Each structure stands twice: as C-alpha cells, then as structure tokens.
Amino acid sequence: MTLLEPTTLAPSTVVPSYVRDAWWSPAEGAKTQSVLDASTGAEVAKVSAEGLDxxxxxxxxxxxxxxxxxxxxxxxxxxxxxxxxxxxxxxxxxxxxxxxxxxxxxxxxxxxxxxxxxxxxxxxxxxxxxxxxxxxxxDGDVEALSRDGSFSGQHIxxxxxxxxxxxxxxxxxxxxxxxxxxxxxxxxxxxxxxxxxxxxxxxxxxxxxxxxxxxxxxxxxxxxxxxxxxxxxxxxxxxxxxxxxxxxxxxxxxxxxxxxxxxxxxxxxTDSLNAAILGPDAVAGTPEFDAYVASVVTEMTSKAGQKCTSIRRVIVPAGMRDEVVAAVTERVAKRVSIGDPRTEGVTMGPLASIDQRGEVLSSAARLLDGGGRIVMGSLDAPDGTDPAGAFVGPLLLAFDDAESAAVHEIEAFGPVASIIEYDTLDHAVALAALGGGSLVATVATHDPEVARALVLGIAAHHGRVLMLDRDDARTSTGHGSPVPHLVHGGPGRAGGSEELGGIRSVLHHMQRTAIQGSPDMLTAITGEWHTGAAVRTGTHPFRKSLAELRVGDQVASGLRTVTLADISAFAESTGDKFYAHTDPVAAEANPFFPGIVAHGYLLLSWAAGLFVDAAPGPVLANSGLERLRFVTPVAAGDSIRVTLTAKRITPRETEEYGEVRWDAVLHNQNDEIVATYDVLTLVAKV
Known part of the structure; x- marks a missing residue:
C-alpha cells in the first residue's frame, strides 16, 4: 500500500478517513457537512462517513x-x-x-x-x-498463599x-x-x-x-x-x-x-465548572494576588476559553470582589487583542464555530437570568471583528448570591467566568464542592495552613489541584494545562474517569489479572524470577553477558563471621557511632538488639564482597539498590552469607547494555533471614 503524501486540503475537499490501512472517501453524491473557518466563515472542507463499514x-x-x-x-x-x-x-x-x-x-x-x-x-x-x-x-509484590512457598499469587x-x-x-x-x-x-x-x-x-x-x-x-x-x-x-x-x-x-x-x-x-x-480560590492572605499587592489575576485572564482567553480546564468560578474572600474585577479588567485591556489569529498582534481568536458561539451566548444569557450581572465585557461581538466569524469577547459575571444554582450548574464553554465571594475557608470549600466534581482547581495562597485547609477540603471533589504562590508562579505549568505525568480527569460532573497520569494511563488499556500457581509457573508467565522457582548455578552469573544470562541464574556464598573488631573498625572509618554499634550497655537496653550489633551497611558491603566476581567482564556498573529491609540483627560472633539470583533482565533498545535486577538475600549461620534487597546492575549485551 502506498500512503498519500501529507498535503493541505483544498477548500470544499471531503476530509477522507483512514481505515483498514488505506485512505477512504465516500462515494460521489454522498451527503456531506461543510466545515467553516472560525474567523471568516469561509468553507474549509466537507465531512462525510456515509457508507463506511x-x-x-x-x-x-x-x-x-x-x-x-x-x-x-x-x-x-x-x-x-x-x-x-x-x-x-x-x-x-x-x-x-x-x-x-x-x-x-x-x-x-x-x-x-x-x-x-x-x-x-x-x-x-x-x-x-x-x-x-x-x-x-x-503489579505489586507476590502474595504467599501457602506456608511452604509452593503456591503463590501475583497480579499482572x-x-x-x-x-x-x-x-x-x-x-x-x-x-x-x-x-x-x-x-x-x-x-x-x-x-x-x-x-x-x-x-x-x-x-x-x-x-x-x-x-x-x-x-x-x-x-x-x-x-x-x-x-x-x-x-x-x-x-x-x-x-x-x-x-x-x-x-x-x-x-x-x-x-x-x-x-x-x-x-x-x-x-x-466532560463538563467541569473549575474553580480558582483566592486565599485571604493574597491581598492586592502580593505576588499571589497578581499570579491569581494572571491565571484567571489566561484561562478566560487561552483557546478563547474553550478548555475543559478553564476557570469558570472565581472564588474570592468577602470584600475583595471589586479589587479582583478591576485587576482582571485592567489586564484584559492591556494584554488581550481579539481578531483573526493570522493577524499580527492578535492574542485571542474566535470560538471554533458559529454554532459554538450561539451555545456560549445562550449559556451566558442563562447565567444572567440566574442572578449574574456583567462586570466586564459584553454579549455583543467585539469591535473590528468579522461578523461572519465566531467571535465573543471575555465576559466576567458577578453573583451577589454565592450559592446561586446557576453559577454552579451552567457552563458557558468560552471566555466566560463568574465571580463570587466566600466568608470563611469552610465556605470556600463548600462553594467549590457545589460544582459537583471538577477537573481542576487553583488555590492561591502563601499561607501553608490556608493551603492545607483548602486543598484537603476540595481534593476529593477534583482530579487535580494547583497550589499557586510566589515560589512557583513563574515555573507553574498553569491551572489549565494537564501534564502527561499526572492524572487528568475528575469525579462527578467531570466524568468520573482518569486520563494520562504517566504509566497509569497505559494501564487503563490493560486488564489486571490475579494469577496463582507455583513459583516456577509464576516465573514463566511474568518473566520475573520468584522465590522458590528453579535456579541455575555453575558459571558465576557476573561472567555472563545479557545474551547469555537467564532469570534464575544464581550464586551463593559461604559464611563470613562478624567480629567486634570489625564492627568497631567500621564505626571508626565511617563515623557512624550509633550506640547500638558502640555502647554495650545501651545496646542491651534496646528491645530490638541483643547487645552490640553490626551496622546494616557493613553487612551490605560484606555481601557485595561475597557475591562479586572482581575481574573485568560483562557487568559494567552497579546502578542502584532498592527494596532494602533489615530483618534480623547480627551480633559479634554471628556469620552471614548471601544468595544472589537474577530476578529480571531488561535489555535497552538503543544501548549496548541492559539492566539486571538481582534478588539478594542475606542469611545468618542459623539460616535466618538477615536482610533482603534488590541489586541493580548494568550488563553488556554481548
């Protein structure tokens, strides 16, 4: 199959579909829908899927x-x-x-x-x-389902x-x-x-x-x-x-x-009546006040307010409404120029379509009928704009009744926001919650206690909360910008779902299944070695390249005895003279120790010496240590040994090496587990 080269559609062209690995267009005479330029009303293209299987x-x-x-x-x-x-x-x-x-x-x-x-x-x-x-x-750790370890569970x-x-x-x-x-x-x-x-x-x-x-x-x-x-x-x-x-x-x-x-x-x-709450400390003249006003204006005018994350409810402390309105009005006058986005100097374009313009104006009228009054802007088309375009100017409405149903139920999906006042922090939380679930809210404050009260109060009603203050105002990605690292979504009215969120978004497209079986079967399914599964010994695994190494390759050391002199020397050389390693009376009084015990990091250092094959080979570097747990203390006279097993092998697609995760277990002379952890190494592919 030959793909069509990317081209700009000529006016009146029917936008094709791409299905079954080929481009498809409807038959001659199919019913089509015209799509118009948002600024001029000129036809851009036609659309139809009539006849598509x-x-x-x-x-x-x-x-x-x-x-x-x-x-x-x-x-x-x-x-x-x-x-x-x-x-x-x-x-x-x-x-x-x-x-x-x-x-x-x-x-x-x-x-x-x-x-x-x-x-x-x-x-x-x-x-x-x-x-x-x-x-x-x-997904998660293995669940032991039998005493002898022969039957376990794992989520995948x-x-x-x-x-x-x-x-x-x-x-x-x-x-x-x-x-x-x-x-x-x-x-x-x-x-x-x-x-x-x-x-x-x-x-x-x-x-x-x-x-x-x-x-x-x-x-x-x-x-x-x-x-x-x-x-x-x-x-x-x-x-x-x-x-x-x-x-x-x-x-x-x-x-x-x-x-x-x-x-x-x-x-x-879906719909979301997102809120921005101005903290009582963020008075005019503070960086928080300025950042708040800038955020409100940005969210009203970016994409002409056509964002599911735009600020729809401007929630400010009682007595501050007029100051906020004045500041927003001044910033709009200085920074917002409305017109065809292809014109130099224009900072805000039209809505996406004439139909959308009608929807926004209709919703704005309903807000006015519900108790709002215009304190900035107009329902009329902005001066100098093409009457065939879908232009609406920034519109700010004030509601004297903060609990008015309209302000918390009607969303005008354009450059429209409503401003209301709160009396107490609890009142601000209650007002935000009246939105019935939202994608995002902003809290502008430099007071940690105010931030804690507001954020914990509204968090369950929102998918994301931005805390805006002088320390992050310049680096913040903003109220209305979802980032792929974090969840995008929200409860209730916002749809009740999640998108993005890093790997969480990948897992949305996968099925979580609990698998149960023996360690060998779990290892076969997951590709990750499980305790009790088959192992291979013989050639030291550090002598094997990534191409040769297999999960389950293992090396087990002999015992090494820990002496009081070893513990004291480690304390002196490291400066770690915690009493459990240096003071026998205090150590014996500690309910967790039998007396002076070896440093955990001494044991880890010795373990490395017990399992490492020192000569140059495929192992290039130690890249980390994870999941460390100290289980049983080691006193002077005790001995330790280590068992190291290749747990997971992850080749890197663009490098000549990969990562190997090793399961490390330290035992004492009584076969009691002393410590468990994962060692990460970088290993050459060949």
Whole structure:
C-alpha cells in the first residue's frame, strides 16, 4: 500500500478517513457537512462517513492491529513513540497554519500541537524507564498463599484484546487525539480516532503525517472523518471507549446497551465548572494576588476559553470582589487583542464555530437570568471583528448570591467566568464542592495552613489541584494545562474517569489479572524470577553477558563471621557511632538488639564482597539498590552469607547494555533471614 503524501486540503475537499490501512472517501453524491473557518466563515472542507463499514474497521483493529502491536514489547512501542514525536516536530509549521482556521492563535496552537507531541515524548520516556522490556507488567509484590512457598499469587497486567476508540472534542484536535493514542499504543492496543467535525480536518492532517512517517505498525491507527453513530454497536467487553465532550453526550453514550450490558469499557472527560480560590492572605499587592489575576485572564482567553480546564468560578474572600474585577479588567485591556489569529498582534481568536458561539451566548444569557450581572465585557461581538466569524469577547459575571444554582450548574464553554465571594475557608470549600466534581482547581495562597485547609477540603471533589504562590508562579505549568505525568480527569460532573497520569494511563488499556500457581509457573508467565522457582548455578552469573544470562541464574556464598573488631573498625572509618554499634550497655537496653550489633551497611558491603566476581567482564556498573529491609540483627560472633539470583533482565533498545535486577538475600549461620534487597546492575549485551 502506498500512503498519500501529507498535503493541505483544498477548500470544499471531503476530509477522507483512514481505515483498514488505506485512505477512504465516500462515494460521489454522498451527503456531506461543510466545515467553516472560525474567523471568516469561509468553507474549509466537507465531512462525510456515509457508507463506511465500521464493523470492518473494528475487526481490522482487533486482528491486524492487535497482531502487529503484539509482536512488540513495551520498550519497542515506547521507542516508536519517540521516533514519531521527532518526526512530527519537523512538520509543526504546516499544522500551525491549518490550526489558525480553527480560531487558534499561535500560542493556542502550541498548546495543542506542541503539547500533543510532548505527550509522545513523555510517555515514551516513562514507558522505557518504568516498564519492563516485555509484554507483561507485574503489579505489586507476590502474595504467599501457602506456608511452604509452593503456591503463590501475583497480579499482572496484559493488554485488552480489542480496540481503543477515542471520541474527541473540538477544542484540542491534536492534543486530544495524541494524549489518548500514546498510552494505548504503549499498551499494545490499536486505536480508532473519531474527531469532532468542526476541527477534524486538523486531526486528519496530523494523522496523515503520522502515517507518512512509516513508523506505525499496520492496523495500529485508524481515523474516521464524519459520523460514527453506530461505532459502539460493534464493540464488546474487549474494547474501550474514551470520550471527551459534553456531559449530556457522555450520558447518552453510557446508556448504550453494549456499555450497560456488554461490558465495553467507557471513560469520559466532560463538563467541569473549575474553580480558582483566592486565599485571604493574597491581598492586592502580593505576588499571589497578581499570579491569581494572571491565571484567571489566561484561562478566560487561552483557546478563547474553550478548555475543559478553564476557570469558570472565581472564588474570592468577602470584600475583595471589586479589587479582583478591576485587576482582571485592567489586564484584559492591556494584554488581550481579539481578531483573526493570522493577524499580527492578535492574542485571542474566535470560538471554533458559529454554532459554538450561539451555545456560549445562550449559556451566558442563562447565567444572567440566574442572578449574574456583567462586570466586564459584553454579549455583543467585539469591535473590528468579522461578523461572519465566531467571535465573543471575555465576559466576567458577578453573583451577589454565592450559592446561586446557576453559577454552579451552567457552563458557558468560552471566555466566560463568574465571580463570587466566600466568608470563611469552610465556605470556600463548600462553594467549590457545589460544582459537583471538577477537573481542576487553583488555590492561591502563601499561607501553608490556608493551603492545607483548602486543598484537603476540595481534593476529593477534583482530579487535580494547583497550589499557586510566589515560589512557583513563574515555573507553574498553569491551572489549565494537564501534564502527561499526572492524572487528568475528575469525579462527578467531570466524568468520573482518569486520563494520562504517566504509566497509569497505559494501564487503563490493560486488564489486571490475579494469577496463582507455583513459583516456577509464576516465573514463566511474568518473566520475573520468584522465590522458590528453579535456579541455575555453575558459571558465576557476573561472567555472563545479557545474551547469555537467564532469570534464575544464581550464586551463593559461604559464611563470613562478624567480629567486634570489625564492627568497631567500621564505626571508626565511617563515623557512624550509633550506640547500638558502640555502647554495650545501651545496646542491651534496646528491645530490638541483643547487645552490640553490626551496622546494616557493613553487612551490605560484606555481601557485595561475597557475591562479586572482581575481574573485568560483562557487568559494567552497579546502578542502584532498592527494596532494602533489615530483618534480623547480627551480633559479634554471628556469620552471614548471601544468595544472589537474577530476578529480571531488561535489555535497552538503543544501548549496548541492559539492566539486571538481582534478588539478594542475606542469611545468618542459623539460616535466618538477615536482610533482603534488590541489586541493580548494568550488563553488556554481548
């Protein structure tokens, strides 16, 4: 199959779909929907999926996509994401040009396009750093289920055997797609992308580049341009739907029989009346006040307020409303210029469509009917803007009744926010909670006690809380910017699901299973050695390259006796003269020790000497020590021995070495466990 070269669509072109590893367009005469430039009203493209066989699209993902991704390990998939991010970084300018038609300024486009590409890099890095180079992810410690160790349990994650279908909102046509695609790809699950119609032509452009890169395995990505109303009809318990959009649409989708009864996994990120709380200490003139005002203005105007994370409720201490309104108004007047984003100096563009403009103005009118009054801005189109465009200026409403139902229930998805006052910190918490669950809140204060009271009060109602003060104001990623390292989602009205969150987002696309069996069987399934499983001795494992080494390779030392002179010498040389190692009377009075005992780190040092093969060889370096536990104290006259077993072997895809995790156990002369830990080493591949 030959991929089409990435090109900019000519006006009136029908945006094609990419399905079953080929581009597809509807037949001549198919019913289409026009998509208009947000600033000028000119037609940008047409959209239609009439005649598309979605059942075949799903089946292609489950067969071809699952097979091609299944051949790869987590690390191999993660490395492909890095390569994809590098490729897309070279075509950003073309995407910026197209993004302007959606109403996005250059800064808005950077948030969407660069932010989406950044997700690829972040998850690629975390996938290679935090996941094994295998196809099974081990979750937690082994659970002993028998006294003799012959029967144990272990939790593992394996990829779901279906497809990840993403249904996205219009506001982030690139980031919204990539932040769902990246974790599904690392998990090994193929994706079907259904973008929102008003901005789907930009999603098509980046999908076209992704395919032209030649990086993606067959069937791993399909793209549907136009209606996909019967998509869920073809899904079952093997599949996942990730939805971003309105709460009403989410409710309609969640009521589908295949979700209610058929077990289709469904996650949603929906409406959110996010709050920003100004602490009582953050008075005018403080850095916190200035940072708060800047955040409110940024969130009202970035993407013209069309962000699920935008600040909708500005919650300030009683008596400070007028000061905040004045400061916000002044900053908007100085920094916000509204118009076509292709015009020099414009800092805020239009809404994504005329329909969206109508929705925002209608919601603003409902807020006014619910008790709000305009304290900044107007419902009229901003001066100097094209009447055919979807322009709305920043609008700030004040509510005298902080508990007004409208302010906590109606979201105008645009540059609209409402300001209310609180009396006490408990009152501020209660007001934030009236939103019914939100994606994010900001708390602006430099008082740790205020921060603690507010954050702990509102945390259970939010997916993320930003604490904003003078120390992080310049480095903060901001109220409205989800980062791929942290969870994006929220309870209640916000959808009740999670996206992103580092490796957590990968695990969303996998099934956690408890496996039970003997140590040998657990080792065979997980690829990680379990205590009691078969071992191999003979050639010292430090003499083996990564190509030769196998889990279960083991070396066991003889005993070495610890003397009082050894303990004293270690205390003198290190300066660690803690009384348990130097004062016999005090040591005997300690309920944990029989008298003077050896330093734990002395025992670890000796253990290394007992298991290390000193001559140059494949082992390049010791890169760490984890999970250390001291179990039984060692007194003068006791002896120790060490058993070292290759536990997990992780080759690095781009290096000539890999990491080996060794299970280390110290015993005393009575075969009691003295200490347990994992040793990490870097070992040459050959």
């Amino acid at each position: 979605l059942a075949a699209v799903v089946e292609h993902a489950r067969t071809v996509g699952q097979a091609s991704l299944g051949e790869l390990t987590f690390h191999q998939r993660a490395l492909l994401l890095k390569q994809l991010g590098q490729y897309l970084s070279g075509v950003k300018e073309e995407l910026y040009e197209l993004s302007a038609s959606t109403g996005a300024t250059k800064r808005d486009s950077m948030v969407d396009i660069d932010g989406g590409i950044g997700v690829l890099f972040t998850l690629s890095s975390k996938g290679r750093r935090e996941m094994p180079n295998s196809q099974v992810y081990v 994650y394996t990829r779901i055997p279906g497809v990840a279908c993403q249904i996205n909102a219009f506001n982030f046509p690139v980031w919204g797609m990539l932040e769902k695609f990246a974790p599904a790809f690392i998990a090994g699950v193929p994706s079907i992308v259904k973008p929102a119609t008003p901005t789907g032509y930009l999603t098509e452009a980046i999908v076209r580049h992704m395919l032209a890169s030649g990086i993606l395995p067959a069937g791993s990505l399909q793209f549907v341009s136009g209606s996909a109303r019967d998509l869920i009809d073809h899904l079952d318990y093997r599949d996942l739907v990730g939805f971003t959009g309105s709460a009403s649409t989410a409710r309609a989708l969640k009521s589908h029989p295949n979700i209610v009864h058929g077990g289709v996994r469904f996650t949603s990120e």
